Amino acid sequence: MPRIGAERLAHRKNDIVAAARAVFTERGYEKTTMIDIARQAGVSDGLAYRYFASKRDLLQAVLDEFYARIIAHNEECVGRAIGFAARLETLIREHVRLLVEDTGLVRLFITEVRSLEGYQGSHTHELNRRYASILTDILVEGMEQGFVDPSVDGRLVRDMVFGGIEHLAWRRILSGQPVDVEEVAASITNLLLHGIKSNAQG
Amino acid sequence: MPRIGAERLAHRKNDIVAAARAVFTERGYEKTTMIDIARQAGVSDGLAYRYFASKRDLLQAVLDEFYARIIAHNEECVGRAIGFAARLETLIREHVRLLVEDTGLVRLFITEVRSLEGYQGSHTHELNRRYASILTDILVEGMEQGFVDPSVDGRLVRDMVFGGIEHLAWRRILSGQPVDVEEVAASITNLLLHGIKSNAQG
């Protein structure tokens, strides 16, 4: 007599992950209790353990879901853009948007994911790799088409783009100033393409 | 008649701060216990409380000491360099060196300092501001001398430099690959100055 189908089960599980995301991003991993999460999900704390073996696993699920979502989103956006410059700016724009709209999740990611034991080789690491490859692919294509200087180190660009935007997002968060996503993305793209050097001097 | 002078006292205090730095950077703030720190310092846990009123205070001390050290170091290095490009590369180089040599501390800083209650307007915030101004000053000077395009947003550059190097350091740490500080600094400086665009296309 299966009264509750796989559908309902998955639904419950999603509820719990959603609740965990909400509380983790608000309070941070350490300061969040399983009861906080359960209450937020409208279930008992015991039930969470039916779906997730530990608090850590729940974090993993939140992070994976986040990654999957942004990879899908950004891949799609970039796929729709045509040409090197447009693709690059699109990715930068969507990444800025992400950081600005999902700061809590990003912070959670940054502070926790890297301390996840066995990160190397983990599913999360693989997702991370895939996310990064969106940019890498754009750069490789750009190089092949002659838009990008062949001496440029793709990994360095990746660090500057993702690290720089992260830093920017935090600074804005702290100061409370709103961010104009389009404008900031344009500026970053421009900076990345041409650097800071004055043409007069160059 | 204190037989144990202020010297020994300060020494002990330094021992405890050093131990705290070591353990905090290895395990993170939340996962570190006062007993861990005390044991590392070779003292009892009770003694740590003679010098620091709380675990939080100890973190503050670690962070402040760190900031003071790097500000002094980088200001001095930059001060010795002559000319815009040299100054910029010097700062980037020293920042890379810092992140690579002190990754744990940087991570601690990033994950904890920003969640410090009352960060805005705090002593730490002021130190942060001062550290950032080293780069800002270089850029302003560079603009005045015509090396930097006037349309460049200094804060954006700051984000790209500090955020990018941070990201780079982390990636290297995770992968365990060694970093050639001089080479990486040169690459970053070059990237920052000229961007990624191919001259052939530009």
Added chain:
Amino acid sequence: MPRIGAERLAHRKNDIVAAARAVFTERGYEKTTMIDIARQAGVSDGLAYRYFASKRDLLQAVLDEFYARIIAHNEECVGRAIGFAARLETLIREHVRLLVEDTGLVRLFITEVRSLEGYQGSHTHELNRRYASILTDILVEGMEQGFVDPSVDGRLVRDMVFGGIEHLAWRRILSGQPVDVEEVAASITNLLLHGIKSNAQG
């Protein structure tokens, strides 16, 4: 679907309060630990915190329960007695009985309740007031009926009765001598009514 009903819940809570009463009265508030109480109640220390937010709260609960019990008991006994003298003696008798049977609780009350922060205006204060008013009401009635000298200060009488019995109870406890409640109550009532002065001299 809670399988363990409110009944069981209340039962547990009562167990813990009872255990707290036992240990507090034996060892005093400060010297009692939550583990002492939990062990006495046959539960873990963590569980006590499910029911009471703090050790202080547990004390409050013990005190309130005590007060409620004695107010109900004494009001009922006094209500059944007819006439001023009988009412007065009844209250004195029941108060003596209380002190003799519940000395530990009374001591707890005396030593702790008065140092309770925010005692003034608290629920406990209100209960205290109500307990005191049982005697006050008897005295007022006695005055109206001409049994009590109008110049008598009711509050003073209250102090003599409650304070005196308290003192007596303690002395007896220390010496370990049994107390004949009826006899002592009669003596106190007599003393209170007529004073110590010899009629021969009066």
Added chain:
Amino acid sequence: MPRIGAERLAHRKNDIVAAARAVFTERGYEKTTMIDIARQAGVSDGLAYRYFASKRDLLQAVLDEFYARIIAHNEECVGRAIGFAARLETLIREHVRLLVEDTGLVRLFITEVRSLEGYQGSHTHELNRRYASILTDILVEGMEQGFVDPSVDGRLVRDMVFGGIEHLAWRRILSGQPVDVEEVAASITNLLLHGIKSNAQG
């Protein structure tokens, strides 16, 4: 080379007892730390242990000194009064004064002395006995001279007087109202002598 004589030694000891009295009475025994006491006495915390083997011993010393003082004071005052009624009122007056002026010490006494292990047969118990005997002696004398009804139980009177005044003092402390020592003493004496019964009815 005895540089510091017994005199200075005794002086130090007195300083420490005085400091202990001040802090104990203000904060209570449990909440007072040895460092509080040492600081108040202007000495190091280690030194206190040269004079007193433990915190408990220090409490004992404070209590003994207090007892010795009030016994001497009250015995002297009572000794100067002439006649039963005057002696009785004098003792009551001085006891009220004591409670009102030294509330902290009295509270300390009440809350701590009775939990002193081995109170029975202790020096403090002996002092207590002696203090009580001041009143007993007055009553015995009063009986012999026909002022006091022979059926009166001296111990009961003692309880009413000491317990009653204690209760009164606390009530006043809590309410913050000032106490007119002379007036209150007169009222209590009157109540004790004549009781509350209306003459009209008696």
Added chain:
DNA sequence: AATGAATGAGTTTTCATTCAT
């Protein structure tokens, strides 16, 4: 499947007491 009562190890912090100097 679902609950939430129950556990107990772990955390920060305090403080009486000791002892090298």
Added chain:
DNA sequence: AATGAATGAAAACTCATTCAT
């Protein structure tokens, strides 16, 4: 005699996790 650094044994309280119902 005097100091105060140092200890370590608690204590209050929290929370991930388990399990009877």
